[in-house]
Amino acid sequence: MHELSIAQSILDIVNQHLPAGxxxxxxxxxxxxxxxxxxxxxxxxxxxEAITKDSDFEKTLLILNIIPITIxxxxxxxxxxxxxxxxxxxxxxxxxxxxxxxxxxxxxxxEIE
Amino acid sequence: MSLITIERKILEKNDAIASENRKNxxxxxxxxxxxVSSPGSGKTSLVERTLNHLKNKTKIVVIEGDVQTDLDAxxxxxxxxxxxxxVTNGACHLEANLVRxxxxxxxxxxxxxxxxxxxxxxxxxxxxDLGEDVKVIIASTTEGDDKPLKxxxxxxxxxxxxxxxxxxxxFVNCSIDAIKKNALSINPTLKIFEVSCQTGAGIHEWCDWxxxxxxxx
Numbered sequence: 001m002h003e004l005s006i007a008q009s010i011l012d013i014v015n016q017h018l019p020a021g022x023x024x025x026x027x028x029x030x031x032x033x034x035x036x037x038x039x040x041x042x043x044x045x046x047x048x049e050a051i052t053k054d055s056d057f058e059k060t061l062l063i064l065n066i067i068p069i070t071i072x073x074x075x076x077x078x079x080x081x082x083x084x085x086x087x088x089x090x091x092x093x094x095x096x097x098x099x100x101x102x103x104x105x106x107x108x109x110x111e112i113e
Numbered sequence: 114m115s116l117i118t119i120e121r122k123i124l125e126k127n128d129a130i131a132s133e134n135r136k137n138x139x140x141x142x143x144x145x146x147x148x149v150s151s152p153g154s155g156k157t158s159l160v161e162r163t164l165n166h167l168k169n170k171t172k173i174v175v176i177e178g179d180v181q182t183d184l185d186a187x188x189x190x191x192x193x194x195x196x197x198x199x200v201t202n203g204a205c206h207l208e209a210n211l212v213r214x215x216x217x218x219x220x221x222x223x224x225x226x227x228x229x230x231x232x233x234x235x236x237x238x239x240x241x242d243l244g245e246d247v248k249v250i251i252a253s254t255t256e257g258d259d260k261p262l263k264x265x266x267x268x269x270x271x272x273x274x275x276x277x278x279x280x281x282x283x284f285v286n287c288s289i290d291a292i293k294k295n296a297l298s299i300n301p302t303l304k305i306f307e308v309s310c311q312t313g314a315g316i317h318e319w320c321d322w323x324x325x326x327x328x329x330x
Contacts, residue, residue, distance in 0.1 A: 002204075002206055005204075013119075036269065038236055038239045085298075105122060106123060112117065113114040
């Protein structure tokens with residue numbers, strides 16, 4: 001259940017970006033979650049709801065943008081989105097690859113009103 | 114209404130402390146290992162075997178992470194090795210600040226290897242950098258050979274795979290070749306050792322590799 005500490009970290013970062021004064025309402029927070037980040041979307045939603053209950057963020061919507069795993073083959077340069085967690089190039093069978101997307105765990109956008 | 118566009122890593126606080134830890138270990142020429150596995154795979158047994166094999170030639174210290182109890186630290190202490198126990202009180206993984214504080218409690222000089230035994234869990238520790246040089250993952254034969262496929266992130270993020278409990282192969286429904294094949298499909302660069310912490314088989318090869326890493330520090 002490390003999603004609880006991730007939900008708390010999201011709130012900490014959002015707080016740092018709010019304008020001075022306490023009049024703003026945070027409508028939504030958009031978060032990128034890579035499929036290789038080991039974060040369970042439903043669990044993160046549950047934890048976010050739990051820690052924002054009865055707070056200024058109670059109505060804040062958590063928008064999760066799930067990022068598929070993309071690998072780049074260093075031999076033939078092909079970019080491939082993978083779903084089966086097999087980390088080799090479907091084109092040349094090469095295993096000299098880098099994961100270029102899918103490890104993401106970032107806050108992208110905060111919408112305030 | 115306005116949009117604030119940011120691109121900030123959610124775990125940036127942990128990453129920053131991990132990077133301080135890494136600098137600290139590196140400045141002291143310490144080779145740091147983050148040892149991960151599911152509960153009961155043999156992390157502490159591997160640490161014990163490693164200490165027994167290397168204790169006369171290498172200065173090793175240990176940080177133990179557990180949800181409860183200092184049972185593991187007691188096992189390490191019994192081998193006259195400096196150890197700090199972190200009790201996470203329910204948390205499912207170690208974070209970089211816990212390791213920083215635990216390391217601060219070790220008053221040893223000339224440390225060559227720091228072994229951080231993470232909480233037994235193949236999910237959560239994958240995302241938390243502790244400042245280690247390598248993540249070493251243990252998969253034991255009693256867990257079956259499909260673990261790499263079920264927990265790809267942890268196998269992908271590790272540099273070394275230790276297949277433990279090879280002495281039990283006649284009694285369990287598990288193929289060492291299948292563990293290797295599955296693990297290599299996720300991480301083709303994994304360095305693999307086959308060991309039995311019960312009989313001591315393969316420990317020599319693992320410790321030789323470890324010693325070579327100190328020389329490369």
